[in-house]
Amino acid sequence: MSGQDSQKTPVKPTTFRMPDGRSFYLYGDFEGAPEWPWLEGSTDRSFSHRRWHALRREWVVYSAHRQSRTYKPPADFCPFCPGVANGEVPLKDFSIAVFDNRFSSLQKDAPQPAPITGLEDLPVASAVGNCEVIIYSSDHKASMASLPLARRELLVRAWGDRIRSLLDIPEMQAVLPFENRGEEAGVTLHHPHGQIYAFSYLPPVINAMAQSFKEGFDLCALTGKKDYVVADAEHAAMLVPPFTRFPYELWVVPKRRCPSPDKLSDAEVRDVAELLARAANTYDAFFGRTCPYVMLVYAAPKGFEDVFPFHIQFQPLLRSPTKMKFVAGVEVGAGSFLVDILPETAAQHLREVEV
Numbered sequence: 001m002s003g004q005d006s007q008k009t010p011v012k013p014t015t016f017r018m019p020d021g022r023s024f025y026l027y028g029d030f031e032g033a034p035e036w037p038w039l040e041g042s043t044d045r046s047f048s049h050r051r052w053h054a055l056r057r058e059w060v061v062y063s064a065h066r067q068s069r070t071y072k073p074p075a076d077f078c079p080f081c082p083g084v085a086n087g088e089v090p091l092k093d094f095s096i097a098v099f100d101n102r103f104s105s106l107q108k109d110a111p112q113p114a115p116i117t118g119l120e121d122l123p124v125a126s127a128v129g130n131c132e133v134i135i136y137s138s139d140h141k142a143s144m145a146s147l148p149l150a151r152r153e154l155l156v157r158a159w160g161d162r163i164r165s166l167l168d169i170p171e172m173q174a175v176l177p178f179e180n181r182g183e184e185a186g187v188t189l190h191h192p193h194g195q196i197y198a199f200s201y202l203p204p205v206i207n208a209m210a211q212s213f214k215e216g217f218d219l220c221a222l223t224g225k226k227d228y229v230v231a232d233a234e235h236a237a238m239l240v241p242p243f244t245r246f247p248y249e250l251w252v253v254p255k256r257r258c259p260s261p262d263k264l265s266d267a268e269v270r271d272v273a274e275l276l277a278r279a280a281n282t283y284d285a286f287f288g289r290t291c292p293y294v295m296l297v298y299a300a301p302k303g304f305e306d307v308f309p310f311h312i313q314f315q316p317l318l319r320s321p322t323k324m325k326f327v328a329g330v331e332v333g334a335g336s337f338l339v340d341i342l343p344e345t346a347a348q349h350l351r352e353v354e355v
């Protein structure tokens with residue numbers, strides 16, 4: 001990589017503390033000084049815990065307080081729009097805002113739970129972690145793909161900064177930023193936003209990936225396999241992996257192995273930011289509608305920085321313009337995915353889309 005290509009712009013948020021103890025970060029420009037008088041005296045603190053699922057051999061997190069929450073905003077109220085009374089972002093304008101989720105499933109200070117009466121042998125553990133909301137824009141009608149390139153670059157840098165900051169907390173082992181897009185993916189708030197989860201343990205999918213990378217799986221090499229590449233940039237590629245579980249998965253993979261977005265050069269950030277929009281636009285053009293998807297930002301968990309490459313996976317929930325891809329039956333029951341289209345054919349279809 002040439003000197004200019006390795007240039008890296010630092011990102012530093014302006015940090016605030018909300019009256020209920022939550023952290024609040026602003027990336028990029030903003031107008032105004034945030035105050036949340038409606039949160040003064042708020043002492044809503046409840047904790048989650050984990051229980052071991054002996055048959056699946058994985059932890060399940062229980063947040064009983066989320067089910068009974070009384071927070072029911074009116075239909076036309078968006079707590080993520082700037083300057084809304086009782087909202088989360090009391091500012092005239094902002095670029096990107098990140099704050100602790102008001103009803104977090106995981107907590108930084110979750111205590112060790114007591115054994116369950118009558119089931120003292122069932123392993124239980126504290127649900128130490130963190131859940132953040134990341135708002136991409138003050139514009140309610142924007143989306144990740146509609147943002148100007150510079151804002152999407154800031155989004156990639158903000159992910160990197162949050163991943164690094166959260167992994168600096170001794171208990172945290174892995175951080176997963178993600179976005180659910182569309183009502184079919186469970187979205188109820190339409191303001192463009194995603195979430196960032198930090199875990200004090202390795203969740204099963206991230207653990208499996210980490211083990212595979214440790215054993216030498218070379219994800220970056222896929223960026224050179226032209227049958228699978230849908231869009232090629234200088235420093236990153238958008239590709240269908242040769243082993244998709246969803247019919248039209250797209251992954252955005254930097255060509256250089258990099259553990260986290262905060263280690264990307266400006267040139268790499270630009271290519272990743274461009275391909276992220278390209279992926280969403282490719283789906284919308286291909287399916288002829290706004291495609292619901294889950295976007296997953298994978299960065300190296302603690303201890304796997306030398307082997308685990310940062311990359312982003314899109315799992316679209318459509319298999320045709322009118323057909324949802326439901327995960328059910330043998331996929332839920334056996335964990336065995338059945339796909340009707342070969343990955344190389346899916347790649348060819350997506351390559352033919354004009355965006």
Ligand SMILES: [Zn+2]
Nearest residue numbers: 078081140191
């Ligand atoms: Zn809004």
